[in-house]
Amino acid sequence: MHLSTQQIEHIARLARLEVSDTEKQTYSEQLSAILDYVDQLQKIDTTGVEPTSQVTGLVNNNREDIVAESAVAQDLLATAPATRDGFITIPKVFDHK
Amino acid sequence: MKLNELTIAKAFEGLRNKQFSSVEITTSCLEQIKRVDQSVKAFLTVDEDGALAAAKSADEKLSKGELNSSLAGIPVAIKDIFCTAGVRSTAASKILETYIPPHDATAVKLLKDAGAVMVGKTNMDEFAMGGSTENSGFFPTHNPWDLTRVPGGSSGGSAAAMAAGMCLYALGTDTGGSIRQPASFCGTCGLKVTYGRVSRSGVMAMTSSLDTIGPFAQTVEDLALIMEVIAGTDPEDATTPNVPVDVYSKEITKDIKGLKIGLPKEYFVEGMDDGVRQTVIATAKQFEALGAEIIDISLPHTDAALAAYYIICPSEVSSNMARYDGIRYGHTSGAASDLLERYLKTRAEGFGAEVKRRIVIGTYALSAGYYDAYYKKAMQVRTLVKQDFDQAFESVDIILTPVAPTPAYKLGANIEDPLSMYLADIFTIPASLAGICGLAIPAGFVDNLPVGVQLLGKRFDEKTILRAGHQYQQVTDFHLQKPVV
Numbered sequence: 001m002h003l004s005t006q007q008i009e010h011i012a013r014l015a016r017l018e019v020s021d022t023e024k025q026t027y028s029e030q031l032s033a034i035l036d037y038v039d040q041l042q043k044i045d046t047t048g049v050e051p052t053s054q055v056t057g058l059v060n061n062n063r064e065d066i067v068a069e070s071a072v073a074q075d076l077l078a079t080a081p082a083t084r085d086g087f088i089t090i091p092k093v094f095d096h097k
Numbered sequence: 098m099k100l101n102e103l104t105i106a107k108a109f110e111g112l113r114n115k116q117f118s119s120v121e122i123t124t125s126c127l128e129q130i131k132r133v134d135q136s137v138k139a140f141l142t143v144d145e146d147g148a149l150a151a152a153k154s155a156d157e158k159l160s161k162g163e164l165n166s167s168l169a170g171i172p173v174a175i176k177d178i179f180c181t182a183g184v185r186s187t188a189a190s191k192i193l194e195t196y197i198p199p200h201d202a203t204a205v206k207l208l209k210d211a212g213a214v215m216v217g218k219t220n221m222d223e224f225a226m227g228g229s230t231e232n233s234g235f236f237p238t239h240n241p242w243d244l245t246r247v248p249g250g251s252s253g254g255s256a257a258a259m260a261a262g263m264c265l266y267a268l269g270t271d272t273g274g275s276i277r278q279p280a281s282f283c284g285t286c287g288l289k290v291t292y293g294r295v296s297r298s299g300v301m302a303m304t305s306s307l308d309t310i311g312p313f314a315q316t317v318e319d320l321a322l323i324m325e326v327i328a329g330t331d332p333e334d335a336t337t338p339n340v341p342v343d344v345y346s347k348e349i350t351k352d353i354k355g356l357k358i359g360l361p362k363e364y365f366v367e368g369m370d371d372g373v374r375q376t377v378i379a380t381a382k383q384f385e386a387l388g389a390e391i392i393d394i395s396l397p398h399t400d401a402a403l404a405a406y407y408i409i410c411p412s413e414v415s416s417n418m419a420r421y422d423g424i425r426y427g428h429t430s431g432a433a434s435d436l437l438e439r440y441l442k443t444r445a446e447g448f449g450a451e452v453k454r455r456i457v458i459g460t461y462a463l464s465a466g467y468y469d470a471y472y473k474k475a476m477q478v479r480t481l482v483k484q485d486f487d488q489a490f491e492s493v494d495i496i497l498t499p500v501a502p503t504p505a506y507k508l509g510a511n512i513e514d515p516l517s518m519y520l521a522d523i524f525t526i527p528a529s530l531a532g533i534c535g536l537a538i539p540a541g542f543v544d545n546l547p548v549g550v551q552l553l554g555k556r557f558d559e560k561t562i563l564r565a566g567h568q569y570q571q572v573t574d575f576h577l578q579k580p581v582v
Contacts, residue, residue, distance in 0.1 A: 041471075
């Protein structure tokens, strides 16, 4: 399986990751080699085999829905790059034209 | 007596008998850090003031009889992927270079409640992606046995800090071998717990369906003491089942007569170092001498496990890394004018090459039209790998294997070729996919480099592999050898 530099650019953009031309070239080679390696999976017969996503068999491990004081809101806000009036500020999402 | 080289068990005894204080042990570790860490580079952050304050407080409480834990007053190093309140926690990533979390991870909190003294935060492969600690966003760590070699990874800083006597024990994480392999490379003991045995709350996620956390220590007895403190269910981590925690330090004192130990033929492959092979065979003979029975077994999907892992891991990485967006915490790009550009540039500037590679591979594997061929297929193969182990454990109690195909390799040897770096994980990854527990213990030397063996156990049966490891250490002294740094 070959990943072209155009494909790398497209996938990286889906992942919100800017990649340089040099990175595109390097990743195209390295990731194509990795995909060739993992392609051996296709040779394994998995007809009727259930997928395993985790191994302990736990399902819907719900806790009681009880309000609890965390008292860390200010501490968490303090780790944000920019805040105003107790909110995190971000660049505008929609452009009004 | 070098206080920084004590086992936890000996330090516990000495603290109770007032032979020395926690401040003295802590000072001894901090001095060792000053003496050797310029060349080993195991630590990203050393918290000298915090450590001495914690030691002083532990001494006071110990003198009043207020602390009963075997870990009270004993210095520990923590992998930088654990959140530690008020102390920078970076996961060795530039994207978290200045991040100071307001909270402790559950495992860290349990240690602190027991009176532990944290000396600092250790280096690692960025977000635990790698097997050599060369993928750290800051600098590589060097192996204390040979400074031109890697300490293994991703918990390489914790393993190196242990081996070089900069702490009495350490915490790491193991997703595909990140505790067991560096333990082997650095000649120390390391335990990968059963998936769900120890809470991961407050530990930065890499591959959520595989991530586990666990301890490094000089002896298996020490691992048992640490496990008694950190294991168990946690309301903050919904993946921790309510399975009773064993009194490991008692369980390990039982002999291993009649214990059935499996040797899987797939773990003796072409291309592996002959010294490593001989070490495993010699260990099997030693176990026989202790009364265990060695049985040849087969785990047919061993090769396929590695390929499945390198789909499952990057897929979950691509999802987990999405949270680093430059909005709520961590690095944010100053060069961006709108939101999309903020994301693109923040992540380009903050992440290193291996993280980017895995994000791209994972995003591709999960993208429309490829999910069935990659992620679903890998999860089906994971079922087959799990069934291999479940069947093997019907006829054996534990499984003995090498940890890695070679001893520690040279810095830079694999860094340009990610695939060859991945292939070095072949003996640790299958157990990770099966979610079982695994113990790495020192078992010999090849060309003056330590080599460990791996003991794999059933889910939540840490007590049996710890018991076998402890009994082995009663008749061998590989774990007592120290590097000269």
